[in-house]
Amino acid sequence: GTGPCRAGAVCRYPAPVYITENGTCDNTDSFRCRYLYDHLKALTECGVKAERYYHWCFCDNFEWMEGFSARFGLVHTDYDTQKRTVKKSGKFYAEVIRAGGVTQELYDAYVANEHYHIR
Structure with a gap:
């Protein structure tokens, strides 16, 4: 996640930062929107120039x-047919890009009813 790097990043690296890899395994795509929202919101709130x-x-x-x-x-990749299908999280991320960041409206539409399912 982005938590460990945030604390000193603003002071240590005032130049723009590139987050080059951040994600999570979510085989059912049931919590990836929340994961993305939480990480992107945290970056915004702490002032990192991402x-x-x-x-x-x-x-x-x-x-x-x-x-x-x-x-x-x-x-989603169907490995038998190679067919690709955009997941809910892909649609959410596209909306985040269109909006220029996370918004309350996107939270309400994609994240508010998502819950982590730990087995």
Whole structure:
């Protein structure tokens, strides 16, 4: 996450920061919107000048430790047909980009009713 890097980043690095990889495995896409919202909001609130943010990853792919079983993507990949389908989290992230950041409206539409499901 972005928590450990935030504390000293504003003072230590006044220049714009690029977040080059931030994401989470969410095989059911049930909490990725909340994850994205929480991290992007935290960056905004603490004053980090994040000029670029790259989510890991754009579409489901092969992960070295988990193979094809871990789904990190904003776009679902059907490995049998190679068909790609934008997930709810992908639609949320597209809206965040359009809005220029997270908003209360996006929270209400995508995040408010999301809950972490730990098994």
